[in-house]
Amino acid sequence: xxxxxxxxxxxxxxxxxxxxxxxxxxxxxxxxxxxxxxxxxxxxxxxxxxxxxxxxxxxxxxxxxxxxxxxxxxxxxxxxxxxxxxxxxxxxxxxxxxxxxxxxxxxxxxxxxxxxxxxxxxxxxxxxxxxxxxxxxxxxxxxxxxxxxxxxxxxxxxxxxxxxxxxxxxxxxxxxxxxxxxxxxxxxxxxxxxxxxxxxxxxxxxxxxxxxxxxxxxxxxxxxxxxxxxxxxxxxxxxxxxxxxxxxxxxxxxxxxxxxxxxxxxxxxxxxxxxxxxxxxxxxxxxxxxxxxxxxxxxxxxxxxxxxxxxxxxxxxxxxxxxxxxxxxxxxxxxxxxxxxxxxxxxxxxxxxxxxxxxxxxxxxxxxxxxxxxxxxxxxxxxxxxxxxxxxxxxxxxxxxxxxxxxxxxxxxxxxxxxxxxxxxxxxxxxxxxxxxxxxxxxx
Amino acid sequence: xxxxxxxxxxxxxxxxxxxxxxxxxxxxxxxxxxxxxxxxxxxxxxxxxxxxxxxxxxxxxxxxxxxxxxxxxxxxxxxxxxxxxxxxxxxxxxxxxxxxxxxxxxxxxxxxxxxxxxxxxxxxxxxxxxxxxxxxxxxxxxxxxxxxxxxxxxxxxxxxxxxxxxxxxxxxxxxxxxxxxxxxxxxxxxxxxxxxxxxxxxxxxxxxxxxxxxxxxxxxxxxxxxxxxxxxxxxxxxxxxxxxxxxxxx
Numbered sequence: 149x150x151x152x153x154x155x156x157x158x159x160x161x162x163x164x165x166x167x168x169x170x171x172x173x174x175x176x177x178x179x180x181x182x183x184x185x186x187x188x189x190x191x192x193x194x195x196x197x198x199x200x201x202x203x204x205x206x207x208x209x210x211x212x213x214x215x216x217x218x219x220x221x222x223x224x225x226x227x228x229x230x231x232x233x234x235x236x237x238x239x240x241x242x243x244x245x246x247x248x249x250x251x252x253x254x255x256x257x258x259x260x261x262x263x264x265x266x267x268x269x270x271x272x273x274x275x276x277x278x279x280x281x282x283x284x285x286x287x288x289x290x291x292x293x294x295x296x297x298x299x300x301x302x303x304x305x306x307x308x309x310x311x312x313x314x315x316x317x318x319x320x321x322x323x324x325x326x327x328x329x330x331x332x333x334x335x336x337x338x339x340x341x342x343x344x345x346x347x348x349x350x351x352x353x354x355x356x357x358x359x360x361x362x363x364x365x366x367x368x369x370x371x372x373x374x375x376x377x378x379x380x381x382x383x384x385x386x387x388x389x390x391x392x393x394x395x396x397x398x399x400x401x402x403x404x405x406x407x408x409x410x411x412x413x414x415x416x417x418x419x420x421x422x423x424x425x426x427x428x429x430x431x432x433x434x435x436x437x438x439x440x441x442x443x444x445x446x447x448x449x450x451x452x453x454x455x456x457x458x459x460x461x462x463x464x465x466x467x468x469x470x471x472x473x474x475x476x477x478x479x480x481x482x483x484x485x486x487x488x489x490x491x492x493x494x495x496x497x498x499x500x501x502x503x504x505x506x507x508x509x510x511x512x513x514x515x516x517x518x519x520x521x522x523x524x525x526x527x528x529x530x531x532x533x534x535x536x537x538x539x540x541x542x543x544x545x546x547x548x549x550x551x552x553x554x555x556x557x558x559x560x561x562x563x564x565x566x567x568x569x570x571x572x573x574x575x576x577x578x579x580x581x582x583x584x585x586x587x588x589x590x591x592x
Numbered sequence: 593x594x595x596x597x598x599x600x601x602x603x604x605x606x607x608x609x610x611x612x613x614x615x616x617x618x619x620x621x622x623x624x625x626x627x628x629x630x631x632x633x634x635x636x637x638x639x640x641x642x643x644x645x646x647x648x649x650x651x652x653x654x655x656x657x658x659x660x661x662x663x664x665x666x667x668x669x670x671x672x673x674x675x676x677x678x679x680x681x682x683x684x685x686x687x688x689x690x691x692x693x694x695x696x697x698x699x700x701x702x703x704x705x706x707x708x709x710x711x712x713x714x715x716x717x718x719x720x721x722x723x724x725x726x727x728x729x730x731x732x733x734x735x736x737x738x739x740x741x742x743x744x745x746x747x748x749x750x751x752x753x754x755x756x757x758x759x760x761x762x763x764x765x766x767x768x769x770x771x772x773x774x775x776x777x778x779x780x781x782x783x784x785x786x787x788x789x790x791x792x793x794x795x796x797x798x799x800x801x802x803x804x805x806x807x808x809x810x811x812x813x814x815x816x817x818x819x820x821x822x823x824x825x826x827x828x829x830x831x832x833x834x835x836x837x838x839x840x841x842x
Contacts (some may be wrong), residue, residue, distance in 0.1 A: 533644075538680040538734075541640050542694035542750065543668030543701070552693070556684025556733070 161206075162193055164213035168332075169300050175269075176276035180283045185300035187285065191293055203476045203508055204418055204447040209362075209390060217247040217324070217331035217361040219303070225251070227323050231354040233382065233573045234319065240350075240569070242319040247326075247361065248335035249304050262312045263347060268305035268336055279307075282338050282368055292422060295394035298334045298366035305336030310345040310375070317348040317567050324355040324363050324385065331361035338368045341375035341403070348567055350380040353413075355389060363391040371403035371430075378406045378566060384413040384577065387442060395421045402429035408565060411446045412439045412577050421450040425459035425487075435561045436465040437574075440473030440505060441581045450479040454490035454520075465496040466561050467528075468554060469505035470581075480512040483520050491521045498528030499557050501550075551582045593618045593789045594639075594659075594758055599650035600814075601638050608634045610814035611650065616758065619786040623800055623825060624793045626811035627833040632793045633677055635811070636762040640674035641667050654758065668694070669701035671757030675747040675764045677793075682734035687746070690734050691716060691753050698754060719752040722782060724775050740767040748779040759783065760791045765799035777802030797829040810836045 169185050193210050194201040225246050234240055241260040244251040250267050252258060258265045272279040283299050285292065306320065322335050339349060351367060363385070371377055383391060391414045397405055411417050423432050438446045452461045467475040481492045498507035511524035531553050539549035558578060565571040594616040601609040608631045616622050626632050638645050639652065641664030652659040654672060662670065682690070696706045707715075720727060723745045735743050744764050751759050761780065765773055780790065780803050792803060800808075800822065808825045810818040810833070817836050818824065828836065 532680075534680050535682050537642060537664065538676065538682065539685075539690065539693075540664040541668055541674050541676075542690065542754070543665050543697040544690075544693045545665050545697060546663075548693060548697075549665075552685050552689065553682070556682060559684035 158189075159193055159210035160213050161210045162189065164215065165297060165301065165332075168214070168216060172301070172303075176272045177279055177283060180280045181300045184283070184285055184296040188293060188296040188300065191296075194293060200449055200478060203474065204416070204445065209416075212330060214330055214332035214362055216303075217326050217333040219249045220246050220325065225323065225325065227321060227354070228356055231321070231323070231356065233321075233350065233352045234569050240317045240319055242321050243306065244321050244323065245306060245335055246323045247333040248302055248365075250306050260318060261316045262310070262314045263318055264309040264311060266307050268302070268307050268338065271307045282370075292394050292396070292420060294364050294392035294418070294420070295366045295396065298336055298364050298394065301364075302334040302336040302366070305338065308337070308339045308349070310339070310341040310347040310377070312342075312345055314345070314347040317350055317570065319350045319352055322351060322353045322365065324353070324361050324389070325357035326359040326361040327357065329359050331359065333361045333363050335363070335365040337366070338370075339377070339379070340370045341372060341377050343373040343375065345372075346376035348378040350382065350567070350570055352380075352382045353385055353391065353393075355385040360385060360389045363389060363393075365391070366394040367396070369395070369397045369405065371397070371399045371405055373401045373403065373427075375400075375403045377404075378408075380408045380410065380570065381419070382410045382412070382574065383417050383419070386413060387415045387444065389414045390416040391418070393417075393419045395419070397421070397423040397432065399423070399425050399427070399430035399432060401427035404431045404433075406433045406564070406566075407435065408561070409434070409436045409438075409448060410574055411437070411448065412441075412574070412581065414444060414446070416445045418447045419449070423450075423452045423461070425452070425454050425461065426456055428456045428458045430456065430459045432461040433564075434461070434463045435564060436463070436467075436477060437558060437561045437578075438465065438467040438475045438477060439578060439581055440467065440469035440471070440475040440507070442471040442473060444471075444473045446474070447476040448478070452479070452481050452492065454481070454483045454487040454492065457487055458489045459487060460490070461492045463492075463494040463496075464561055464564075465509070466558055467496070467498040467507050467509065468501060468557065469498070469507050470501035472502070472504045474506045475508075477507075477509045478512070479510075480514065481522060481524075483513075483515045483517055483522065485516045488517055488519045490517070492523070494524035494526075496524075496526040497557070498526075499554065500528065500530050501554065551579075554582050555579065593620075593655060594791075595653045597651050599635075599638070599652060600648045601634060602646040602648050603634060603644070607648070608814055609638065612811075612814075612816060614809065614816060616789050616791060618757075618789055619784075620807065621784065621790045621792065621803065621805045622807045622809065623805040624791060624809050624811050625795070625797070625825060625828060628795070630812045631814045632811050633762055636674055636677075636760050636791075636793050639667075639760055640664060640672065665697065668754075668756075669698050673751050673754055673756035673759045675744075675751060675759065675761035677762040677766065679735045679738075679743040679747055681736050681738075683736045685734050686731055687734050688716065688730040691750060694750065694754055716753060719749055722752065723749045723779050725749060741769065741772040744768060744776060745772070745779070748776050752779055752783060755783065755788070757787065758789045758791070760793065762793045763795060764792070765794055765796065773799065774802060797825045800825050812837060
């Protein structure tokens with residue numbers, strides 16, 4: 149592998165990523181990987197001087213060096229039952245991915261409930277052209293810098309093809325694990341939905357083991373004509389974890405995507421979403437449920453691009469910050485010149501539960517055509533004292549009243565989740581981080 | 593039951609209550625009437641423990657306890673209930689959750705076990721029938737999207753489920769048509785007993801045709817200017833509040 153020119157703004161972390169890149173074996177994807185690595189080295193790791201990174205300081209992370217989190221020998225990893233999002237009785241299929249390596253049976257034609265599943269390594273061997281097509285970076289490179297890193301360095305990943313209408317949800321359990329510090333994992337998932345197909349796919353990020361690697365995950369969703377996908381990414385690692393997740397969604401004619409981003413774990417979580425409504429009639433509903441707890445730092449950035457006429461997008465974000473946590477939500481809607489009759493709405497609400505917590509929310513609109521319907525609103529505040537007093541005046545104690553109000557605050561997002569079992573599991577996890585979980589549990 | 597002595601209170605730096613004296617005995621129904629801005633609602637809210645109101649003097653005892661020393665939730669558990677003039681909408685919190693949480697809080701304070709879920713639902717449904725409310729209200733958010741009249745009925749429903757020793761109903765009659773007024777009055781009257789006291793805060797005499805009070809007080813300018821029996825309300829209706837103020841000056 150040829151050496152790449154190092155960027156002027158090179159950091160220890162970037163140099164270690166480059167070293168990982170140089171140590172990779174060549175594979176059919178090397179040209180596109182090299183392009184991604186080059187671009188990343190040019191751009192350097194983000195700094196707070198950049199607008200969309202203003203609140204997330206990577207200085208201490210940049211000073212660290214990382215090596216690959218190892219592939220666990222098959223059969224050596226058994227996730228704790230407590231990490232499962234859903235109990236056995238929910239009867240959904242679960243695929244296990246450890247440090248980015250799918251744990252798949254040795255069968256080529258694996259299919260679960262109508263979803264064809266293969267490893268990306270396999271796909272790059274059998275159909276390198278398709279694989280390269282997916283991995284070619286979009287122009288939003290700067291926003292998607294961690295995706296570039298993932299493209300350069302992922303060794304394996306999952307490729308899913310949804311062919312029909314699939315009723316049973318599929319869970320991808322992304323398990324991160326490390327024996328020592330300074331490891332990095334690069335889970336990559338590509339999901340293609342055939343015309344008129346539908347499915348629900350839940351990506352659930354957890355970790356177990358003595359140390360937790362840096363997680364740099366990336367997912368791409370391609371919805372073909374009239375496809376209907378509900379996708380969840382649930383971040384539920386512990387407070388030591390630094391996690392950078394990139395999600396790219398491309399939607400063709402009349403496709404519908406409902407996407408839930410749920411941050412309820414991790415120490416530093418940065419999520420980015422780039423959705424492109426490429427053909428008319430496409431509809432995107434993005435929900436962000438961001439839970440700042442203790443010292444957690446959650447930074448969520450969404451860019452939805454209307455690139456075709458009569459496309460529709462809805463973004464609903466609910467952020468809660470307690471302790472000394474910080475939650476950032478930036479959303480941007482771009483309506484391109486050809487996208488007449490685009491219809492977009494952004495609603496973002498923040499709830500501060502402690503004086504030391506902070507929420508920064510900024511909706512943006514960039515419109516290059518007339519005849520569009522775009523609305524946005526963002527509010528952040530504390531619990532409504534009138535609501536609180538009303539509940540206190542009914543004899544309900546303060547902790548319970550606050551918890552109920554916080555729970556109510558999240559209801560807008562929770563009620564739109566169509567997978568009841570997942571919703572219940574997510575509710576349970578959220579409630580566990582509220583001021584008075586035991587009491588609240590009784591009233592559900 | 594309730595004894596208010598020389599109570600003064602400020603709201604946003606402004607003196608609203610200027611020495612209120614009032615005693616309500618067990619089983620009595622009192623009506624507090626008065627023009628807009630006289631301090632009626634402030635009095636109701638101060639008794640319920642609204643924290644942004646500053647008590648500047650006087651005392652209130654409730655069942656021989658210092659009411660002003662109790663937090664709002666403690667007052668409620670001790671048996672005090674405020675029916676809000678403007679009930680708050682709380683989207684996302686079910687009506688039935690709120691009722692159950694409230695009832696269990698009261699029972700816990702009294703050293704009783706939590707209410708049995710089946711019994712609870714039976715009780716609530718029975719009271720809802722009395723208030724002519726559809727059971728669909730149970731699963732809706734608290735007061736969410738309720739009409740003015742529905743909100744007031746919901747307040748009375750909560751009162752009936754909680755069976756407070758002292759219910760203070762702040763303009764529960766305002767905005768009600770005559771049919772709704774009768775329903776609300778039926779609900780309130782069903783709580784009347786030698787153990788339960790009721791304070792009706794109202795602007796109009798009309799409610800008192802249906803809930804006949806033992807005592808009527810006229811509050812104006814932060815003081816009780818006049819007290820009497822039922823006939824005082826009728827006289828007020830005839831002569832207007834100016835009459836009270838003038839006769840006071842005279």
